[in-house]
Amino acid sequence: MTAATPVSDPVSMYRGPSALAPATPPLVSMRGVSVVFGGAVRALDDVSLEIVRGDIVGLVGESGSGKTTLCRVLVGLTQASGGTVDVDGTPVASQLTGDALAFRRKVQMLLQDAVASLSPRMTIGRALREPITIHDLPQGEALQRLDQILRRLGLPADVLQKFPHQISGGQARRVGVARALVMQPQLIVADEPTAGLDVSVQGELLNLLLDLQQEFGLTYLLVSHNLNVIRRVSQRTAVMYLGQIVEEAPTRQLFDKPAHPYAAALLSTNPAIDPQRRHRRIVLQGEIPSVVNPPSGCRFHTRCPVAQSRCSTDAPALAEIGPGRQVRCHFPYSLDPQR
Amino acid sequence: MTGVATSSPPALVEIRDLVLEAATPRGTAHILRGVSLDIGRGRILGVVGESGSGKSSLASCLLKLLPSNMTRLTGSVRFDGTDLLPLPEGQMREWRGQRIAMIFQDPMTALNPLFTVATHLVDVLRRRHGDITRAQALERARAALVSVGIADADLRLQAYPHELSGGMRQRVMIAMALLVEPDLLLADEPTTALDATVEAQIVDLLDQLRRKLSGSIVFISHHLGLVAQLCDDVCVMYGGTVVETGPVDEVLAAPLHPYTRALLACEIEAHDEGGRLVSIPGEVQDPVAPHVACVFAPRCSHALDACRAGVPALRDLGGMRKVACIRAEEFA
Numbered sequence: 001m002t003a004a005t006p007v008s009d010p011v012s013m014y015r016g017p018s019a020l021a022p023a024t025p026p027l028v029s030m031r032g033v034s035v036v037f038g039g040a041v042r043a044l045d046d047v048s049l050e051i052v053r054g055d056i057v058g059l060v061g062e063s064g065s066g067k068t069t070l071c072r073v074l075v076g077l078t079q080a081s082g083g084t085v086d087v088d089g090t091p092v093a094s095q096l097t098g099d100a101l102a103f104r105r106k107v108q109m110l111l112q113d114a115v116a117s118l119s120p121r122m123t124i125g126r127a128l129r130e131p132i133t134i135h136d137l138p139q140g141e142a143l144q145r146l147d148q149i150l151r152r153l154g155l156p157a158d159v160l161q162k163f164p165h166q167i168s169g170g171q172a173r174r175v176g177v178a179r180a181l182v183m184q185p186q187l188i189v190a191d192e193p194t195a196g197l198d199v200s201v202q203g204e205l206l207n208l209l210l211d212l213q214q215e216f217g218l219t220y221l222l223v224s225h226n227l228n229v230i231r232r233v234s235q236r237t238a239v240m241y242l243g244q245i246v247e248e249a250p251t252r253q254l255f256d257k258p259a260h261p262y263a264a265a266l267l268s269t270n271p272a273i274d275p276q277r278r279h280r281r282i283v284l285q286g287e288i289p290s291v292v293n294p295p296s297g298c299r300f301h302t303r304c305p306v307a308q309s310r311c312s313t314d315a316p317a318l319a320e321i322g323p324g325r326q327v328r329c330h331f332p333y334s335l336d337p338q339r
Numbered sequence: 340m341t342g343v344a345t346s347s348p349p350a351l352v353e354i355r356d357l358v359l360e361a362a363t364p365r366g367t368a369h370i371l372r373g374v375s376l377d378i379g380r381g382r383i384l385g386v387v388g389e390s391g392s393g394k395s396s397l398a399s400c401l402l403k404l405l406p407s408n409m410t411r412l413t414g415s416v417r418f419d420g421t422d423l424l425p426l427p428e429g430q431m432r433e434w435r436g437q438r439i440a441m442i443f444q445d446p447m448t449a450l451n452p453l454f455t456v457a458t459h460l461v462d463v464l465r466r467r468h469g470d471i472t473r474a475q476a477l478e479r480a481r482a483a484l485v486s487v488g489i490a491d492a493d494l495r496l497q498a499y500p501h502e503l504s505g506g507m508r509q510r511v512m513i514a515m516a517l518l519v520e521p522d523l524l525l526a527d528e529p530t531t532a533l534d535a536t537v538e539a540q541i542v543d544l545l546d547q548l549r550r551k552l553s554g555s556i557v558f559i560s561h562h563l564g565l566v567a568q569l570c571d572d573v574c575v576m577y578g579g580t581v582v583e584t585g586p587v588d589e590v591l592a593a594p595l596h597p598y599t600r601a602l603l604a605c606e607i608e609a610h611d612e613g614g615r616l617v618s619i620p621g622e623v624q625d626p627v628a629p630h631v632a633c634v635f636a637p638r639c640s641h642a643l644d645a646c647r648a649g650v651p652a653l654r655d656l657g658g659m660r661k662v663a664c665i666r667a668e669e670f671a
């Protein structure tokens with residue numbers, strides 16, 4: 001592996017472009033997006049999210065909260081039933097009916113299981129060249145770029161002749177990254193890229209994603225259930241519960257002082273190894289209700305330790321509670337994990 | 340192996356030089372390469388390590404539920420004085436579900452979809468206590484569900500596994516294990532399939548139960564934070580060997596084996612600041628490779644020629660700590 005990349009400055013990594021240049025138009029703008037399956041399942045309900053160019057936005061939430069549906073909407077695999085989704089200033093729906101291939105190049109997805117996402121019947125070389133053919137890219141230029149990317153990712157040249165079962169898991173993950181990068185995307189949607197990875201190799205993948213962000217000016221939406229990963233690499237974090245974003249904020253602010261009771265409880269479940277740093281966990285009662293029949297009022301009120309009578313009848317809207325911070329709660333900051 | 344602690348009371352389970360090999364198309368896979376480990380009475384032992392380290396195989400050996408391609412099983416597993424390894428299957432069945440119980444990672448596949456929760460629990464009790472009446476068994480099953488925090492226990496007794504949520508199924512699994520009143524409870528990644536807030540509930544439950552349970556627990560996990568929070572002792576495995584064991588707080592605060600140190604360095608902690616993330620270069624040991632040197636030497640930044648020349652013994656360094664590294668004293 002060629003390790004000629006500079007060590008990124010931790011401070012600017014944390015702030016990110018969103019903190020430095022708020023005036024640039026966002027790469028992704030979702031407004032009031034809902035997705036209804038089969039007329040009854042509201043997988044997404046009134047989701048609004050902006051992703052500034054060059055940022056890493058983390059998306060956390062439990063199973064059934066709508067993370068994957070949101071990713072699918074962004075890459076154009078699922079159509080929103082309501083609301084608007086703009087990528088690069090143009091609605092996704094019109095980009096798909098126009099030049100769909102151009103849109104697909106712009107937004108690439110990194111899949112969770114890198115080995116399973118490679119066809120066992122295709123050599124790595126064929127799998128990597130196939131998108132070049134499908135998108136009808138100029139062969140010479142694209143193959144040269146692919147060659148550069150493979151070298152940048154530290155993949156040996158002979159990997160192209162191999163089949164997926166002949167390469168290691170780490171190489172398969174880098175092949176997945178190479179396949180996305182050859183399209184010169186602007187946005188990479190990574191759905192649980194570190195799930196199932198041993199902790200000893202997780203750092204290597206995250207370092208690579210961070211380096212590529214700097215080198216290629218990439219923007220990421222990073223879905224993970226690993227809160228420490230999100231805290232470490234993302235500039236902004238959105239917390240989802242039952243198809244809604246309940247809080248969205250700069251990552252540091254969110255982790256230091258979560259405003260939504262669900263965010264506070266979720267973040268408190270993260271056990272520290274050092275007993276000196278261990279804090280009180282907020283253990284919620286019950287489990288995440290079904291999206292088929294969501295609770296009335298605030299969707300979290302059935303499990304919320306600080307719910308009041310208003311919460312069961314009156315659905316809160318996603319409201320701004322500070323610069324760049326929005327929360328969907330009538331009583332923000334009422335559940336304090338430090339207490 | 341050297342160094343059996345003499346000061347402490349005899350352990351519930353004493354594993355010595357346990358070797359497990361299996362035939363694969365590529366050759367003999369060395370799944371456990373001479374594991375020696377004590378499971379203390381009434382203590383929770385966390386077993387940590389990455390995929391392929393042999394954590395789950397160790398649990399399989401304790402239950403003697405072994406793969407059919409197994410070609411070698413040697414060493415000893417002395418449970419309260421009885422070596423389980425030579426026991427015939429008929430006698431081994433007496434141990435399972437009577438003195439040893441297990442909680443599996445995926446409660447959906449561990450529960451039988453054709454039976455109600457009541458049937459699962461009553462079967463366990465009938466097996467444990469041959470003379471119990473159905474009414475008595477049902478009453479105890481109900482009480483067990485209440486003790487693991489299941490509301491509407493009467494209703495849930497009649498439910499089938501598919502009618503329950505993931506967290507509820509894992510509670511049923513825990514209730515089944517508790518009804519056995521085992522001397523040894525094996526929990527193999529019991530919260531991995533659960534969401535974070537439900538995982539917190541189950542960990543809380545295990546934490547409460549440890550005070551009621553008189554037996555020992557082996558908690559297998561790749562999550563060091565959970566092990567630190569829940570366990571008394573920890574055993575770090577790598578490549579089918581035990582590289583370090585000891586009281587959890589001491590091992591995690593001052594790890595002595597380079598692998599333990601590297602593993603802790605890779606963990607992203609909540610107070611970490613920016614900068615490069617740490618990983619361990621190289622790949623895990625191929626199970627087919629022969630066992631002639633320290634298994635971690637190819638990835639170890641402190642490896643010497645001596646590390647590649649022989650298998651390091653798991654040495655007793657006092658204070659219940661054991662480390663399989665010839666340079667351990669240098670890291671103290």
